[in-house]
Amino acid sequence: MLNVTVDTFEKEVLQSELxxxxxxxxxxxxxxxMFGPILEDFAKSAEGKVKVCKVDIDEQMPLARQYDIMSVPTVLVFKNGMLVxxxxxxxxxxxxxxxxxxxx
Known part of the structure; x- marks a missing residue:
């Protein structure tokens, strides 16, 4: 799993081929x-099929605001740079x- 920041979000998420x-x-x-171990297990099982990233909303407030994150955990799925x-x-x-x- 990859921790994503404001600086790496575009490259790691929006430009990802997966x-x-x-x-x-x-x-x-x-x-x-509680969700952390579930996400880790999913990341291992889906390796090579999807990329799994984490965003700490306190450290990356601009991303949380950009995607209207009102409560956590919130999972967003992106394909070809689009929120799906x-x-x-x-x-x-x-x-x-x-x-x-x-x-x-």
């Missing part, structure tokens, strides 16, 4: 801590795969 799952999270967020799907709250590995439209 679909990208971006987790907007915060260190103080309890549900984010989103989910708010903790979801399962299977739901992540469905959100990203990837078979595990």
């Amino acid at each position: 679909p990208v799952v971006v987790d907007f999270w915060a260190t103080w967020c309890g549900p984010c801590k 799907n989103s989910s708010v709250g903790v979801i399962t590995k299977a739901q992540l795969a469905e959100l990203a439209d990837v078979a595990l």
Whole structure:
């Protein structure tokens, strides 16, 4: 998993050839801590099919504002530089795969 910043977002997410799952999270967020291991497991299972990135909303406030992140965790899915799907709250590995439209 890759931690993405304002400076690397365009290159790593918007210009990625693979679909990208971006987790907007915060260190103080309890549900984010619950979601972390689910996201890691998904990232391992989907390796080579999707790129998985994380954005700390406190450290990358401009990105959180740009994508109207109101609560965390929020997962956004990008394909060919376009936002194609989103989910708010903790979801399962299977739901992540469905959100990203990837078979595990």
